[in-house]
Amino acid sequence: xxxxxxxxxxxxxxxxxxxxxxxxxxxxxxxxxxxxxxxxTGIERKESRVARCIEKGLSVLQGDINTEVLDxxxxxxxxxxxxxxxxxxxxxxxxxxxxxxxxxKGIVSFPNFSYWRVRMQLLLxxxxxxxxQLPYEWYNTPNIRVITLKDFRKFSKQVGFKxxxxxxxxxHSYDRSGKFITFLPDLYxxxxxxxxxxxx
Amino acid sequence: MSEYxxxxxxxxxxxxxxxxxxxxxxxxxxxxxxxxxxLGPITIAYETCGKLNDDKSNAxxxxxxxxxxxxxxxxxxxxxxxxxxxxxxxxxxxGIDTNKYFIVCSNILGSCMGSTGPSSHKPKTVEPYGHDFPxxxxxxxxxxxxxxxxxxxxxxxxxxxxxxxxxxxxxxxSVRYPEMVxxxxxxxxxxxxxxxxxxxxxxxxxxxxxxxxxNNGDYYAGPKPDIGLAVARMIGHITYLxxxxxxxxxGRRLQDKSDFSFNFDADFQVESYLRYQGAKFVDxxxxxxFLYITKAADYFxxxxxxxxxxxxxxxxxxxxxxxxxxxxxxxxxxxxQSKSMVKAMKKNGLDVSFCEIAAQWGHDAFLLxxxxxxxxxxxxxxxxxSENRKE
Numbered sequence: 001x002x003x004x005x006x007x008x009x010x011x012x013x014x015x016x017x018x019x020x021x022x023x024x025x026x027x028x029x030x031x032x033x034x035x036x037x038x039x040x041t042g043i044e045r046k047e048s049r050v051a052r053c054i055e056k057g058l059s060v061l062q063g064d065i066n067t068e069v070l071d072x073x074x075x076x077x078x079x080x081x082x083x084x085x086x087x088x089x090x091x092x093x094x095x096x097x098x099x100x101x102x103x104x105k106g107i108v109s110f111p112n113f114s115y116w117r118v119r120m121q122l123l124l125x126x127x128x129x130x131x132x133q134l135p136y137e138w139y140n141t142p143n144i145r146v147i148t149l150k151d152f153r154k155f156s157k158q159v160g161f162k163x164x165x166x167x168x169x170x171x172h173s174y175d176r177s178g179k180f181i182t183f184l185p186d187l188y189x190x191x192x193x194x195x196x197x198x199x200x
Numbered sequence: 201m202s203e204y205x206x207x208x209x210x211x212x213x214x215x216x217x218x219x220x221x222x223x224x225x226x227x228x229x230x231x232x233x234x235x236x237x238x239l240g241p242i243t244i245a246y247e248t249c250g251k252l253n254d255d256k257s258n259a260x261x262x263x264x265x266x267x268x269x270x271x272x273x274x275x276x277x278x279x280x281x282x283x284x285x286x287x288x289x290x291x292x293x294x295g296i297d298t299n300k301y302f303i304v305c306s307n308i309l310g311s312c313m314g315s316t317g318p319s320s321h322k323p324k325t326v327e328p329y330g331h332d333f334p335x336x337x338x339x340x341x342x343x344x345x346x347x348x349x350x351x352x353x354x355x356x357x358x359x360x361x362x363x364x365x366x367x368x369x370x371x372x373x374s375v376r377y378p379e380m381v382x383x384x385x386x387x388x389x390x391x392x393x394x395x396x397x398x399x400x401x402x403x404x405x406x407x408x409x410x411x412x413x414x415n416n417g418d419y420y421a422g423p424k425p426d427i428g429l430a431v432a433r434m435i436g437h438i439t440y441l442x443x444x445x446x447x448x449x450x451g452r453r454l455q456d457k458s459d460f461s462f463n464f465d466a467d468f469q470v471e472s473y474l475r476y477q478g479a480k481f482v483d484x485x486x487x488x489x490f491l492y493i494t495k496a497a498d499y500f501x502x503x504x505x506x507x508x509x510x511x512x513x514x515x516x517x518x519x520x521x522x523x524x525x526x527x528x529x530x531x532x533x534x535x536x537q538s539k540s541m542v543k544a545m546k547k548n549g550l551d552v553s554f555c556e557i558a559a560q561w562g563h564d565a566f567l568l569x570x571x572x573x574x575x576x577x578x579x580x581x582x583x584x585x586s587e588n589r590k591e
Contacts, residue, residue, distance in 0.1 A: 041551075047572075050555050054523070054576050057583030061542060061554045071546040 001027050003171040003178035004109045004191050008081060011107060011165070011195055012036060016078035019043070019103065021065040021095075022085040026053035033058065041077075043068045066095055072102040079105050084191075086110040087143040093159045100161055100198050109193040112168070114148035116187045132172045133190045149185060149192040156196065165195035206288070209569075213283060214249045214291045214298045217274035221245045221314060222351050227323060231343065237334035241323060244348045245270045245314025246306035249290065250298035252354070257588060259354045260296060260581070261345065262286065262305040263362030263369035266436070266493055267485055269313035272305035273298070288569050295574035296361065296581065304352065308369070309344040310336040310492040318488035319420065331417030336492060338365070338500040342372045346380075356380055358588065359581055363387035363566035364533070365493065368500045371541070374518040375506045383521040383584040385577060388530050388566040390537040391502035391511055397532055400439050401494040404432035408487045417488050429487040430478030437477050442529035442562030446470060511544035521587075522552040523580040525573065527565040553580065 001009070005028045012018060014036050020029050023042030026049075032038035042060040044050045053060035061068060066089070069080075080103030082095070087110050089095050099106040111133040112118075121129040128138040136143065147155075149168060156163050168185030169192075171178025181189040207213075223243045225231040230240030247270045252259060262272050264285065273290035275283055289295045290303060307315040310333070318333035349357070357380055360373045367389025374384040390397075411428025413419055441449070454460075455472040466472040507514030522545055526538035535556050545552040557572050559565035566573070 047555060047558055050553075051572055051576060054553050054555060055579040057579060057586075059521075059551050059553045061546075061552065062556050063539070063554070068546075071543045073547060073549075076549065 001031055001176065003169060003175050004083060004193055005031070006176075007167055007169065007193055008083060008107050008109065009036070012038060012079055014038070017076070018079045018081060019069075019072075019077045020081045020083070021069065021099070022082065022088075023049075023053060023058075023060060025049050026056050026058045026060060028081065028083070029053070029058050029060075030056050065089075066091065066098075069095070069098040069102055074101055075104055077103040079103055079107055081107045083107070083109045084111065087145045087147055089145065092145065092155070096155075096159055096161060096196075100196065104197070105164065106161075106196040107193070108152075108196060109191055110147050110152070111143075112149050112186070112189050112192050113146045114150065114186050115190050119187075131190075149189065152192060152194060160199045162197045162199060163194050164197045167193045169193065207283060208287055208291065212291055212293060213287060214274040216278070217247050217249060217271070217276065217284070219245055219247055219270060219276070219314060222348050224347050224351070231340070231347075233334050233340050234337045235335050239316070239334055239336075242309065242316045242344055242347075243314070243320070244306050244309070244316070244344055246304060246348055247271060247274075247284075248305075248352075249273055249303045250301050252302040252352075256354060257356065257358060258301045258585065259349075259357050260301045260303050261349070261357050261360040261373070262290070262296070262303060263345075263360065263366035263373075264305060264308065265362070265364035265366045266490075266497070267481070268307075268366070269311070270305050270307040270315075271313075272303065286567070289574060289577065295577040297578065300585070301358065301581065304349065304354070306345055306348050308341045308365075308493065310341065310489060310496060312486035312489040315344075317486065318417065318492055319486045328420040330420065330488060333488065333492065335495060335499075337496050338368045338372050339376065339505065341496065342369050342376055345369070345373075346377060349380075356382060358585060359383040359385060361385040361387070361577065362389075364389055364563065365497050367533075368497065368502075371502050372500075374520045374522075375502065375514055378518040378520065381518065381520045382588050383523070383580070384518075385523045385525070385580065386538075386541070387525045387573075388527055388533050388538075388563055390533045391514070391541050392500060392504070393498050394537070397439075398498045400435055400532075401498055404435045405491050405494060407431035407435065408491060411487075414487065417491075419487075424482070425487045426482040429482050429485065429490060430475075432487075432490055433481040433485075434474040434478045437474055439532045440562055440564040442531060442560060444529060444560045445562050445564075448560065449473075511540060512547045515541070515544045515548045515550065518550070520550070521584055522550060523576065524552060524554045525566070525576065526554075526556045527559040527561070527563070528556060529560050530563045530565060532563040 020042040029040040050062040080099040118129040168181040168189030225240035225242045230238035271284040273284040307313040367386040370386040408428035411425035414425035450470040526535040
């Protein structure tokens with residue numbers, strides 16, 4: 001399982017109810033279901049991935065995360081996970097508000113755009129950065145939002161939610177292993193993982 | 201639904217099966233139908249495949265669509281030219297595995313394939329019901345199936361599965377008998393017909409009822425309304441296909457000719473196909489049954505009947521686990537209708553999976569070989585079965 005998903009899984013208590021937005025082929029949910037007795041649901045846009053999830057015995061809905069979240073009653077889930085998807089969301093404030101309406105807590109992870117290699121590329125080459133975490137050209141990237149760890153902290157104040165826990169890591173996008181970054185995370189982390197909660 | 205019945209390409213089959221029947225609701229204990237009329241005795245034709253396990257936890261009920269029957273899989277004899285209507289899905293090692301599950305499929309009430317319907321005789325007479333047959337509903341069909349399961353000693357259904365009108369029965373089962381239904385798989389279906397679907401059914405019914413041979417439903421002693429029924433079937437077939445599937449299947453190709461005939465013979469392949477389907481259908485199906493079953497489908501309204509108008513309230517009555525499947529090119533029961541039931545299930549906190557399968561074959565896609573659908577159903581049944589054992 002991807003390194004950031006391992007960390008996310010470690011934050012989720014046994015027997016919780018979890019919704020994974022953009023669950024892909026269900027790696028996180030499968031792990032949680034079989035190791036943490038979690039009652040889980042996933043939402044995924046792509047038919048082939050939805051089918052893979054159902055084949056694994058997971059309950060997954062095919063649909064757009066931005067609209068699918070609207071159907072759930074308040075506090076349906078203990079955790080709502082948005083892993084490596086925030087940078088592709090068209091209206092992040094709305095989605096985060098929905099996450100904290102339908103979930104007691106949210107877990108959000110995204111690639112850190114202020115990683116030093118990203119900064120250096122832009123500074124030294126003048127081209128839009130391409131890294132192992134963000135391996136796309138400007139014209140074919142699905143990532144429409146440029147977010148840094150600092151941005152997300154600022155965003156929490158603007159939108160009005162609490163950051164309950166924050167971990168910065170350095171790993172490649174599909175790596176199973178990685179390092180925790182405690183020294184200058186804004187500069188050295190490739191990903192940030194945040195546990196978020198409601199303001200009150 | 202169309203007839204795509206083919207032999208399994210890999211030659212795998214459950215083998216020989218036998219059509220059986222169960223009769224109940226003998227007077228004076230007739231079944232009181234939703235319309236208020238009494239009906240009895242009622243005979244339900246059914247078939248089973250596989251073996252019921254000791255704790256009776258492996259029963260799967262399959263519900264057929266408009267023109268289907270109890271013959272879901274296998275063959276009646278060694279020289280039977282055709283297997284059952286869902287032989288590609290039901291059999292040893294298939295999506296619905298007969299080595300693991302005990303499968304029951306019965307002919308719906310109102311049909312003409314062995315169960316009581318308008319072509320059956322009135323009690324203690326040799327006179328067919330005809331137009332005197334009471335209007336039956338999807339709910340009545342399901343209640344008759346429940347009686348059959350009682351007879352078979354089944355108290356819990358691991359999964360009830362069906363597409364189209366069969367899917368309506370699946371939904372009805374889940375809210376009417378929630379204590380019996382562990383899981384449900386409604387395929388290419390809806391909680392209520394759209395005006396579009398009702399409109400096509402009405403045109404099909406009008407084709408039958410304006411056939412002079414229909415004679416107000418009383419035709420069993422004389423010529424049958426074959427032309428009306430054939431036209432009705434032709435209309436049905438159009439709704440089961442899609443623009444794309446018709447373009448690929450027929451285009452504007454001509455049938456056995458190189459130029460137009462400049463008369464009203466079947467010039468185009470699509471005309472010839474529809475005529476053939478229509479003509480073939482009258483040999484095996486009763487026109488009155490067609491009227492009654494399409495009416496039942498039009499009347500079906502899960503939210504009205506079980507939720508005082510609210511889909512959310514209707515699904516609050518069930519605790520079943522669901523797998524909902526729609527097909528991209530199905531314009532008879534489009535994906536938005538499946539999504540709206542999924543939405544109501546979510547609002548009730550039900551365990552639901554939903555997949556929209558990309559398929560060009562229109563509504564009929566649920567009956568055609570699809571590795572994706574087979575895998576989805578197989579894995580959904582497997583996980584439901586193992587979760588159900590744990591509990």
